[in-house]
Every structure is written in structure tokens, then in C-alpha cells.
Amino acid sequence: MRLLVFIALFLPLCAFSSEWRNGDIILLPLNCYSCRYIESETGAPFSHSGLLIKIEGKWRVTQSLGEVKSFSVNEFLSMGRKGEKALHIRAKYLKSTRGMAKDYTENFRGLPFDSKYLWNNFDLEGRELLYCSEFITKLLNNYLAKKLVPKKMDFRDNWEYWYNYYSGDVPQGEPGNSPADFYFSKDFLHLRNINL
Numbered sequence: 001m002r003l004l005v006f007i008a009l010f011l012p013l014c015a016f017s018s019e020w021r022n023g024d025i026i027l028l029p030l031n032c033y034s035c036r037y038i039e040s041e042t043g044a045p046f047s048h049s050g051l052l053i054k055i056e057g058k059w060r061v062t063q064s065l066g067e068v069k070s071f072s073v074n075e076f077l078s079m080g081r082k083g084e085k086a087l088h089i090r091a092k093y094l095k096s097t098r099g100m101a102k103d104y105t106e107n108f109r110g111l112p113f114d115s116k117y118l119w120n121n122f123d124l125e126g127r128e129l130l131y132c133s134e135f136i137t138k139l140l141n142n143y144l145a146k147k148l149v150p151k152k153m154d155f156r157d158n159w160e161y162w163y164n165y166y167s168g169d170v171p172q173g174e175p176g177n178s179p180a181d182f183y184f185s186k187d188f189l190h191l192r193n194i195n196l
């Protein structure tokens with residue numbers, strides 16, 4: 001029985017692994033309370049995103065949640081809501097990704113998560129706080145011929161929730177982005193759905 005479970009979980013990802021590329025993104029319906037509000041607000045079925053990078057010969061999904069760090073593909077996908085789908089996408093205007101792993105390790109790994117979802121937010125030590133899609137945009141822009149730009153954030157659909165979340169200081173209209181921006185952008189190819 002254990003072998004069947006292993007085969008069912010591992011083989012589909014092995015088939016995908018030959019098709020991963022540095023800079024690919026996995027969009028994920030994360031299993032958390034605020035995530036449903038993010039998805040509702042943005043009109044997309046995804047509330048989290050991770051960036052694929054080959055680090056020391058292994059595919060890792062780099063993400064900002066708690067802090068910027070990396071996970072195996074299986075670990076990352078296990079954070080999604082069971083019975084739903086993740087989406088593997090690729091930027092159309094990606095140049096050479098040489099040096100991406102080093103860039104991640106030296107400039108992003110270990111930076112704290114930004115629970116306020118504010119663009120260019122820093123802690124008292126001067127470290128940049130990053131949320132998932134902000135981290136991806138800022139790292140990926142170093143390798144894109146056509147840069148990703150933040151948009152004005154809109155919290156109106158779930159204003160009461162966000163008003164409470166931000167203690168009355170909702171960053172309505174401030175620059176930012178979300179996994180939905182990758183999902184809806186014509187600058188990304190939708191490659192495959194991944195069952196969770």
C-alpha cells in the first residue's frame with residue numbers, strides 16, 4: 001500500500017521535473033483563512049506562489065511565507081488545499097537565468113515575510129520584508145526582458161475583512177501585486193495543472 005501511495009505521489013512529479021525551468025512559477029491555492037479573501041479579492045483561484053530554481057542540482061520552490069526560503073516541489077505542493085489544482089506557468093520574456101540560484105541565495109534567502117503586503121516595506125534592521133508575489137517579481141525582474149510592474153491594490157470586495165486585518169489602515173490604491181497578476185497576465189504561459 002505504501003508503495004502505491006509513493007508511486008501515485010512521486011511519479012507525476014518526476015514526469016514534470018524534466019520540464020521544469022529556472023524562473024518557472026507554481027501558483028497555489030494555499031490552505032489558510034486569509035487566503036480565501038485574497039482569492040476572492042483578486043478573482044483568481046490562487047493565493048500563493050513559488051519560484052522554481054535549480055539549487056545544487058535539485059529543483060527547489062523558493063517562496064516567501066514566514067521568511068524567504070526554499071522547499072522541495074513535493075513540500076511546496078503539500079501546502080495547497082487538497083482536491084484543488086496548482087498551476088505551473090512560465091514567463092514569456094525570460095532571458096538567461098544564469099546566476100539565478102546565486103542571486104536568490106545572496107540577495108533574498110532569509111528575508112522576512114511581509115504580512116502587511118506592502119511594496120518596498122522594510123523592518124527596523126533595514127531588511128526588506130517580502131510577500132510571495134513581491135519576492136518573485138523582484139527576483140524574476142533581474143532576468144526578464146519585459147519587467148513586471150506593481151499595480152494599484154484594491155481591497156473593496158472584502159473591505160470589512162481587510163479593514164480589521166489592517167486595523168483601519170487599509171493600503172487601498174498602494175502599489176503591489178498578487179499571484180492573480182501572474183495568472184491573468186498575457187506575459188505568462190499556462191503550462192499545466194497539478195492535482196493537489
